[in-house]
Amino acid sequence: MALTGRRRAPSEHAFSPHDDVLRTAAPHVARRRFMTVTAAAAMLAFATNRPARGATAASELDAARVSADPFTLGVASGDPLSDSVLIWTRLAPEPFAEDGGLGRQRVVVSWEVALDEWFSFVGQRGTATAHPEYAHSVHVDVKGLMPDSHYYYRFRVGSWISPTGRTRTAxxxxxxxxxxxxxxxxxxxYQDGYFTALRHLAQEDVDVVFHLGDYLYEYPVDSAGGARRYTDRELPDVFNRETTTLADYRLRYALYKSDPDLRAAHARHPFVVTWDDHETENNYAGALDENGSPQEQFLVRRAAAYRAYWEHQPLRAEQLPQGPDARLYRRLAWGSLAQFDVLDTRQYRSDQAYGDRPHAPGSESDDPARTLTGAAQERWLLDGWRNSDALWNVMPQQVCFSQRKFDLTAPARVSMDAWDGYRACRDRVMAGAKAAGIDNWMVLTGDVHVGYAFDIKDDFDDPQSRTLGTEITCTxxxxxxxxxxxxxxxxxxxKANPHLKYYDGRRGYARVELGRENARVDFRTVSAVNTPGGTISTTASFVTEVGSPGLKSA
Structure with a gap:
């Protein structure tokens, strides 16, 4: 998150003779998109290297000829359902090479899922193809599993066996x-410090990890790893530039997943992921970047970023991007205990008001037509609440939902990049929660690099108004x-935000235990990230009771 100047108006472009190609390659894209995307955009954004078939298919590499460990980026699992879970790996014997060291050949990968970590009781096994067009990533939706059960999984290529991952079903x-x-x-x-918190998270007893965005950053990383100040290694120059191309984004994911603490957390717990801005570009809004570039130019970049994101995350085929578009918002359940409505607040949002600078709310930011979620996602969210029978309705998303005043003077400035800059959209969501009778509502938030705990108020300017739910911001x-x-x-x-119950600026994560009588929230912070090996402690704990929203110190 960063502050920027106001975006320039997007460029206008005439109808292109290549639009027939666009329609053939991406029939899902609305006609208005064809009016702005050029032939150059089409080549990447709408026909990005799908695996070919038949005579044009990539040749198969004999797995016995893979002479170096292909599992350098680890394993992961995600989006657990009651009868299935997605398991992931990416083959990259040379992770800092553009092709991962496997060239343009496809590779057959064996996988197995067992009830025990020694694989004495294998319940499922099979093969999958790692295609070069997908950066040799493997996404296996393992079905037919038992509900509410832990499993172990691994992959094999030739004589190489991946690290063992642990996952579970809902x-x-x-x-x-x-x-x-x-x-x-x-x-x-990566360049700001070590992933010490993830090393500690790998040792936690949690069922699921929700990653709420900014999995990577597009900014350059120097040879010393920025604040990591490596003295025993030197990163190659390919990282010392901003990511803009598909190759750039793939390489940046390889750098991040080379981190042992990140790999450990993925191997231990299933993840549910959603993106914010930096997986693509700082503070972008829909088809607009922060520098006012032509939309068709930015959509090419967005297509590359979205493609690389899917290739490197434990996501199902339903989330595979189609050019610069991807359906990332989705719904998961944990029996009757919890419904999770995972949002995407970047892809469909209106441009930030007032030049994306902190500003008091006004006519521009409060225009009812402005949206953070897009109309379709908003309807999906409210419909899901109306049909929910869950005790807890949890909304994992990216940017601060609750009002957050920056000043004690009136009118106070607020963030135009968060829900404060889209108050009409927030009002509709809050009205939808009330209309659906959602009694136990929890919002999970990232983005701001600090830990917050908010009571969500019916009227944020009236501390005595009804408390509708709880927002936990995880630093x-x-x-x-x-x-x-x-x-x-x-x-x-x-002082400016009486509904703010906790504020801490250190690194870490939030741990939440949802129960039948209450939910407990523990804020976990590490001693330092500029050197490896920091310790972790619980710096604050809160409880919110079922049927009685509001945070109380535990």
Whole structure:
């Protein structure tokens, strides 16, 4: 997250003779998109290297000829359902090479899922093809699993066996699960420090990790790894530039997934992921970047970023991008205990008001036509609440939902990049929660590199108004460096926002235990990220009771 000047108006472009190619390659794209995307955009954004078939298919590499460990980027699992889970790996014996060291050949990968870590009781096994067009990534949707069960998984290529991953399935639909533990994480700028919090998270007893965005950053990383100040290694120059192309984004994911703490957390827990801005470009809004570039130019970049994101995350085929578009918002359940409505607040949003600078709300930001979610996602969210029978309705998303005043003076400035800059959209969501009778509503948030705990108020300007739910902001893994317990603006924020119950500027994550009677929230922070090996502690704990929203110190 960063402050920028106002975007320039997007360029206008005439109808292109290549639009027939666009329509053939991407029939899902609305006609208005064809009016702005050029032939250059078409080549990447709408026909990006799908695996060919028949005579034009890539040749197969004999797995016995893979002479170096292809599992350098680890394994991962995600989006657990009651009968299936997605398992992932990417083959890259040379992770810092553009092709990962496997060239343009496809590779057949064996996989197996077992009930025990020694694989004595293998329940499922099969093969999958790692295609060069997908950066030799493998996404296996393992079905036919038992509900509410732990599993272990691994991959094999020739004589090479991957690290073992541990995952689990959700309880069966409608079953009365007694409880579940989740962790919320976000914002892991490699160049800002070590992923110490993820090393500790790998040792936690949690069922699912929600990654709320900024999995990587597009900014250059120098040979010393930025604040990591490597003395025993030197990163290649390919990282010392901003990511703009598909090759750039793939390489940047390889750098991040070379981190042993990130690999450990993925191997231990299933992840549910969603993106924010930096997986593509700082503070972008829909088809607009922060520099006012022509839309068709930015959509090419967005297509590359979205493609690389899917290739490197444990996501199902339903999330595979089609050019610069991807359906990332989705719904998961944990028996009758919890419904998780995972949002995407970047792809469909209106441009930030007032030049994306902190500003008091006004006619521009409060235009009812402005949206953070897009109309389709908003309807999907509210319809999901109306049909929900879950005890807890949890909304994992990216940017601060609750009002956050920056000043004690009136009118106070707020962030135009968060829900404060889209108050009409927030009002519709809050009205939808009330209309659906959502009693136990929890919002999970990332983005701002600090830990917050908010009571969500019916009227944020009236501390005595009804409390509708709870918002937990999970701070960052590394972004922002070590941080401090009380940032310079701590007193101002706490006084200006009486619904703000906790504010801490250090690195870490939030751990939440959802139960039948209450939810407990623990803020976990590490001692430092500028050197490896920091310790972790619980710096604050809160409880919110079922049927009685509002945070109380535990």
């Amino acid at each position: 309880p069966a639909t409608g079953t009365d699960a007694d409880g579940m533990r989740l962790a919320a994480v976000s914002c892991q700028a 960052s893994i590394a972004s922002g460096g070590n941080g401090t317990r009380k940032p310079d603006n701590w007193d101002t924020y706490m």
